[in-house]
Amino acid sequence: MTDAIRPLIAGNWKMNGLKASTAEFDAMLNGAAGVAGRADLLVCPPVTLIAAFADRARGKAVVVGAQDCHPKASGAHTGDIAAEMLVDAGASAIIVGHSERRADHGEGDALVKQKAEAARRAGATAIVCIGETQTQRDAGQTLDILRGQLDGSLPDGSTAANLVVAYEPVWAIGTGLTPTAKDVEQIHGFIREFLTASFEADGARMRILYGGSVKPSNAAELMAVKNVNGALVGGASLKAADFLAIARGCP
Numbered sequence: 624m625t626d627a628i629r630p631l632i633a634g635n636w637k638m639n640g641l642k643a644s645t646a647e648f649d650a651m652l653n654g655a656a657g658v659a660g661r662a663d664l665l666v667c668p669p670v671t672l673i674a675a676f677a678d679r680a681r682g683k684a685v686v687v688g689a690q691d692c693h694p695k696a697s698g699a700h701t702g703d704i705a706a707e708m709l710v711d712a713g714a715s716a717i718i719v720g721h722s723e724r725r726a727d728h729g730e731g732d733a734l735v736k737q738k739a740e741a742a743r744r745a746g747a748t749a750i751v752c753i754g755e756t757q758t759q760r761d762a763g764q765t766l767d768i769l770r771g772q773l774d775g776s777l778p779d780g781s782t783a784a785n786l787v788v789a790y791e792p793v794w795a796i797g798t799g800l801t802p803t804a805k806d807v808e809q810i811h812g813f814i815r816e817f818l819t820a821s822f823e824a825d826g827a828r829m830r831i832l833y834g835g836s837v838k839p840s841n842a843a844e845l846m847a848v849k850n851v852n853g854a855l856v857g858g859a860s861l862k863a864a865d866f867l868a869i870a871r872g873c874p
């Protein structure tokens with residue numbers, strides 16, 4: 624049943640990218656048609672580039688997203704950006720709850736849930752990130768931590784169209800380390816069980832992305848794992864050649 628889920632390869636540019644990076648994005652657009660048979664492509668640049676990228680991507684096989692949003696639609700929140708504004712700029716998906724925001728800005732599950740609800744209210748797909756730290760992993764707490772994050776940060780009534788879950792072990796982000804395929808299969812299976820218990824048929828069709836040191840050389844192995852429905856890619860999404868090669872690794 625889950626075999627029919629179309630993979631999503633999502634690039635998280637994090638705090639990287641200037642106007643000059645448009646050339647790299649154009650290279651992604653140019654190569655996208657060649658991989659469109661394998662996966663949907665999403666690029667989440669810094670907010671300063673969303674509108675320009677979304678304009679360029681119109682009619683191409685890449686959609687543009689954002690990396691965070693404020694839970695409210697408008698108001699006195701200096702420096703913050705509402706989901707509605709991101710959608711207005713051309714974003715169709717919004718990453719929320721990334722471990723870097725949880726760590727750098729002290730974001731907890733309740734706030735992440737509000738942000739995911741804000742994305743849905745604005746008409747965007749929420750990509751909710753979860754993952755354990757090295758210390759939690761070493762203590763054998765991985766599944767307990769993930770269960771808590773899933774319980775606390777996924778909006779009630781989510782559907783396969785408006786919610787994507789990204790499993791990103793914190794210790795694998797930017798380190799070159801990845802879990803074994805066996806570990807990924809166990810953890811994604813656990814997430815799938817949680818999603819089907821919570822959202823029934825929709826939960827069976829929701830995409831579960833793997834993130835953390837995905838690169839062209841390991842993409843095919845990771846993307847072949849059961850219940851892995853694509854990747855959330857950091858560093859390797861900054862280069863068109865690498866990003867497209869990862870998409871070509873989808874089964």
Ligand SMILES: O=C(CO)COP(=O)(O)O
Binds near residue numbers: 856
């Ligand atoms: O955090 C990530 C994507 O959101 C993963 O980053 P890397 O691919 O650079 O490890």
